[in-house]
Amino acid sequence: MKKRYITGFDGLRMIGIFAVIFYHIYPSIFKGGYLGVALFFVLSGYLITDLLLKEYKTSGRIDIKAFLLRRLKRLYPNMIVVMLLSTLYMYFFQRNLLNEMRMVFISSIFSVNNWWQIAKGGSYFAKLMAEAPFQHYYSLSIEGQFYLFWPLIVIVLMRVFKRNRTAIFNVLDIVLLLSFLEMTLLFKAGVDPTRIYYGTDTRLFSILMGSALAFIYPSDSAERIKLAKFDRWVFNIVALVTMLVLGICFFFLPDQEWFAYRGGMWLFSFLVCILIAATVHPQLLVNRWLSNPVTAYLGSRSYGMYLWQIPVLTFVELKLAHPKSLPSILLALVILFILTEATYRLVEVPLRRITWQQIRTFYTEKGRRYFLGVKLPITLVTGFVLAVALFLVFTSPDKSKAQNAITDQLKNNEAQMAQQSKNPQPVTTGTPANPEILNKYGISQEDYDAVNQMKVAILGDSMIAMTYNDLSQVFTGAVFDGATGRKPSMGLEMVQETVTQHPEVDHLVIGLGINRNEDQTSLQVSQIDQIMQVAGNRQVYWININLDKSQYYWTDEVNKNLTEADQKYQNFHVIDWYGMTHDKEDQYMTEDMIHPNDQGAIAYTKIIVEALTKK
Template sequence: MMKKNYITAFDGLRAVGVLAVIAYHLYPQTVQGGYLGVVLFFVLSGYLITDLLSREYRKNQTIDLKGFYLRRFKRLMPLLVTVFLVTSLYLTAFQPNMLNQMRMSFVSALLSFYNWWQIAKGGSYFANLMAEAPFKHVYSLAIEAQFYMIWPVILLLAFKLIKRRSLLIFSLLLISILSGLEMALLYQPGQDPTRVYYGTDTRLFSLLIGASAALAFPSQDQRLAKLVRARQKGLNRLFLLAMLLMLASLIYLSGQSDVIYRGGMFSFSLLSALLIVLSTQANLYLTRFLSNPLFRYLGERSYGLYLWQMPVFTLFELKFPGATGSWLVLLELILLLGLTEIFYRLVEKPARSVKWQSFKEKGRVFFATPATIGKAVGISSFYTLAFIGIFAMIGIFQAPDLSYAQETIAAQLSQNQTKEKLGQASMSQETIETLSQQYEVSSQVFVQEEPIAIVGDSMIAMTYDHLRQAFPTAYIDGIIGRSGEHGVPMLEETLAQIPDAKKVVISLGINTDGPVILNRNTIDQMMSVLADKEVYWMTINLSQSQYTWTDQVNAELQAASQTYDNFHLIDWYQATIGQESAYLAEDMTHPNQAGQVLYTKMILEALAQ
């Protein structure tokens, strides 16, 4: 359906996209492809912006760039700033250890380079390394904002210089293919894919596919309308098939699959473009379904739902660590919807409609005159929010900035996880004596007659140099962001490389699969793979970090050690609790130099027993 030039079915697609992303963050094991909702948003943004600018150019033979940028600013920035301020105020009052790097997160989001900042400092979208969990989803807004900055200018020049529309469409599709190829080439299986996931260049194809679709099939295209009248039954079937394929992708296409970065995301963008084009036709059945009141309601608030979801889910998890009950999920969703609705009426909707000339002339502020509340209440709301905003800004700009230290940590992790996994060197007696003094252990612990594997997450990666020094012939494999869901594939790869390993050291538990921490089911699956091995598992200590699942993970590991005769705990938690400043790096997660020595010493002593 269309209301003037407004296509209500697009609200339905927005609802599908934001619901997929929310479901992915709540149930990552069930809705494995929910992150693709962001791809749908990209394609839809490319289509809408290009369609809007094309109609403006056809009408006026030019594009009002100033007006476009002002509309985008009013649409995106007021709510984005509000989410940062409200979340920062909460953190300042109740969770100050989460404020690390808030200043740079805020500035980079406001200036729309958050994704490149993360790439430059080695941040990982897939690892809980930095204290940016409430805002790491704003990378997508940065990519869109960068597109909005340059696309109107490029499109205006293209309209003036390229007379054949087909040539422009072909050029955009060619650039889209090159962007998709870049993603495929830069992606390295088994490595953290954050560079290709965050990069504007490697995600550009989704936006340009949407733009190409808008140029080929504009929203008011009479040719397509005639085709629908002539082939309505067939197009209804095509629409249904495309929607079913999208839903299947949102459920089953895991972000850990190689195929996603080697054509899968590109293909999903094409599928999204097909659905968008078909949604412009009011006579199709699914167009009417996508225009239902519930989807329209959610679609109109999809921006707010997307922005609020990560702060709500992250802070809720901190308040109720390990809680997975359905009533708690319902409470999260109610809180998310409530915040979205409140600030939709107080900020988002008024900001879109405010006339900035009126603001300059009459001294009005959009908070003061929302259409849905009285003037006196509106003015009071404005001053209350302004007062709150001041305190939130104080929290942001007084937050500790450990960027240099954490960039160093990230760089070390990235470097170490690419080092040789299988060692070959042997140790001389002189070297053994030197190492026994360095690690304060008996020289006998270096007598390693059986093959050893040491595998896991970034704790292993951080300690790689010391581990390689102490275990020169061991198989050592530590990867940033590894969590329980990667455990079985990790072990299968390990045993394929070193099948005769008798002892396996594991470090998993500092990362989560969305809200799911390392659990007994995962441990049991991994132990079934290692049934004939001696397993040594490191406990975790995140007690001084922003993450709260230390006790839950360690309890699971303790229970497993009492169930399996071949399961042995190496108690990193007990060795470092209360001494985090001495043994942990600035992120209060990974070991510093002294911690790496202790970490290695504990493994040496455990394997020697």
Template sequence: MQQAQKSNKSRGKRLKKSRYITGFDGIRALAVAGVIIYHLLPYNLQGGYMGVPIFFAVSGYLITDLLLQEWEQNGRIDFIGFYVRRLKRLYPALVAMLIGTGAYITLFQRSLLANLRSIIGTNLVYLYNWWEVGHGQSYFDRFNGESPFTHLWSLSIEGQYYLIWPLLLTAMIILIKRKQIIAWIMLAFAVLSAVLMGLLYTGPDNLNRVYYGTDTRMFSIVLGVTLAIIWPATHLKASISNRGRWTLNWMGIGAFVIMGWLYFVLSGQSVLAYRGGMFLMSLASVALIAACAHPGSDVNRWLTNPVFAWVGTRSYGIYLYQFPVMIFYEMRVTNIAAHPLWNALIEIAIICVISELSYRYIENPLRRYHYSELPSAVKNFFSQQSTFGLKRLWVIPVVLLVGICAYGSAIAPSKEAKTALQKDIVKNQAKSARKNKLALAKQKQAEAAAKSVKRQRELLKKKLTPSQKRIANNYGLTKLQYLTVHQQPVTAIGDSIMADTSHDLQTVFQQAYVSAAVGRQIWQASSVIKQLKNKGELANNVVINLGTNSPMTASQIDSVIKEIGPKRKVFWINCHVPTRNWETEVNRTIALAAKKYSNVYMIDWHSYSQGNSNWFWQDNVHPNPTGNTKFVQLVATDMSKVLKIK
């Protein structure tokens, strides 16, 4: 028993020649800061999601460097010891996060219960990324039922790497022996992984396979592995020439500049991100790691300070708890958009507090705990003379949380139950689909009539039929407004807001074709427009309602407007999404596009609906039946001003 305890304790000791490189905490801090800022303020750092490849590269380097040191000192790698250390480091906080989040969902947010059992199970065996490929939503769909577990995909890839790599490295050392050849093989694997990502990328509509797949994301880790083989930390000499020192310094500075540039410019919907962009970020990360690892450079010192040390050592917890905090907070605070920066700071503060508590009371103690002592500790816990004292009371909330999470997992449905809003959207989409065929059949005739000013004037002089009068009254339209728009050929393209209002829209705009989909993003619009143009089905008046589901850039709006063309009128409805921090920026971007293009008109739904919470369902984003009427009233009123006959 004592021998086993001694063996277990030795597994936790640092290797004799191992160096703790403090600058790596700085690199981790830069990575986690990018991810957090991207999720909280996506307009300000649209490439922040690429903090993950930085984490991967650091992990690839550090783990391989330690394994190679162990091989050099002992002539073997202690697989069991390695796996035990990894589990002790990673598992306690992961399990705590899964239990805490699952319990919160069970108690307070049952709309997120769907698939909880599968999500927890696949995370515990580090296969969640592959589950996400088949079941999860896009990482960039920030509105449509965003999950508090989505970000854990990267931990599964890391877990798979920890399981396989020690075995594979040992086999390669024994069979190939020469490190140079092993390094070339690993570099080839990294390039192959990056090429596979580019080949499997088919566009922004279907990102899950390339974004979550182990094979398409492994290049970042493998580049770190390659660096560790050719640039081992314990073999680098501190004594180098001044020229060599500044070569390393400039390499680090250049890498930092490239990483910062990619943080600010490379959107997650960009083709370049998947065909070279993430690979470039990984190369830059490896260059920064190389400069930081060398004891002769100044980069390690530059990246060492108390703030970076605190963030870097707690980066695992910060990454773990970020999504649950953000999603639960934003579900409770209904007007995030009013003060996005203040709310972001509050969320960061909550994440930091929880991460600090996790680090102090879960991660650090359990990483150093000798589990061989567990049986005697349990016996001591239940004995009358227990040394634990009042600390034993902590078992009560722990057992309660585990029980609540287990209950939630047991009752969790495999499919999300439809809410009243979702049922309303489905009903309106079905009605819209029936009317779309009729609308397309009549649009050509209506287009010809619209070109004749004389014909339009004659139409405006007509009296309203009883049915038309009722429609005009229901939607608060004057006779002139109604007659101006009711036979105008219109193509309406949008997301769930458009899907929800589609029936009302086609009631007033009788020649409107509606293409709406729940969760539709700005980067999906161009392909929809292109398909309609190719079929000759894109009307001269195009109504766009996008911006609810995620932030969007000026270049993304430009591409949509250019695809529609300068000869068509574009009516872009801005968004009412107070529960998301991008509302103000999205609406500002739409307003700037309306000023930039003479054929683009902004319909200000945001201002019109302000202060009318009774127009919306419980989410305060989607219009309810009253809101649908007001929505269409605004669209018809604004369009009639532009389309009026002189």
């Protein structure tokens, strides 16, 4: 039976890939762009199941080996090339991103990347793309697991239920409902939902929705369904409204909103099913709406665009002075399209179409002559480059132990601060200094006494949490509040809470700025102004940041805003951590090149003491 190519599906692919790309570029605008992945899941479930059912209907069997080979040729060459070429780039221009590249590669090859990312505890929703240029590969692994098991499951279902597709549809509905219920039950407000977002079990319902639709509404049967004029008009209206609702979801369904996990993704997937059903039917207008040369071009290259999007956006983000400016975004998109087109023409299409017969022609005399004369030099150079990249992948550093140690220390320190804050007490003066403490931090008895006669609150993000043990040895009577991941937008509430509970505080030491706001902006002048209003006449000492050797780029912007505040307010003072540690990061910082190591924590404490006692 000849397969009908449904051109409108390219339009759906284009919508999906653009939603995902712009979600990563403008997350504050395209709040629901992540749903583009759900669109791909539903569409993939429908297409794969429809293809398998056609084969089963025609021959009474499914050639699983041939199916998997087609999937391998379709997905793996481009995926591997993107990882290897990105590895070469990172080696020469951004080596810190090579961390754990070996596991990224292996987990992606074996289609378990999503579970590996869950196990290592990363967050998809930090939206700091530089943390993981391949974090989006989680979805490829979910689909890879589906491809691996689904053909056999289809065979079993068809035989157990004796080709009763309605019964199979009902069974799949029950399974997808269980998947959705698991997502709903696992979601907890205020808790990072990465585990739910990455899990095969909790995302399976989108794929199964498309699969279930294929059982009761296969594309070949849709062709034979004749619709009256009124019915066509009604269904066209339904399809148009569905497209509008999907568009609204892309803009107004945030990725960590409770509704997304307790009905939103399910509803979105269901609407995609409606749109697929309307696109499949040849008498409806949806296929025409979604079919044109632009959608055909972009839809056919959506896979490559998906692979390249975060690596390109990451590299641009790290190398351009103003990565969020319109010229930078346009440059990133141009690079994305060029790389996508190159790998599409040179890798994806040729290897997808290659056959054993073509391979065997190389063993003929004519084939050998052509190969040696034309393709051998190109093949040798390409093979050498990819081999070098593969070597770099498997020799990439694994800093997971060091990162885990940092995480453990932060958790322990935060737990100690939380214990202190359970029973807030008025700030008191410190106790007499231990000579070992004075010697350790290189401070005088006079300065130690001075800072402990002040009523000090030391507040901020993980920089404060990381150095808490050292700070608390010197600032024995201070109030501490440091939290991992605290954004500048949370600074106002942090200061308000402190001055309310401890009105006697007269010195605020603030370490805030290494993280970005929800809208991906760094510490803003307006946020500093708000905090200064709450601080009133208190002396505010704000510690600037040094992220120059990390994967983050907003050091200059944050420090510039702090310098402006220093000039604007008489009671505002900048503590120059950047000046102390610039070009000395290996001496003062941990593996992440963000937080102070043991020596850095001592220096961090000392520089605060010096700032507060400066004559």
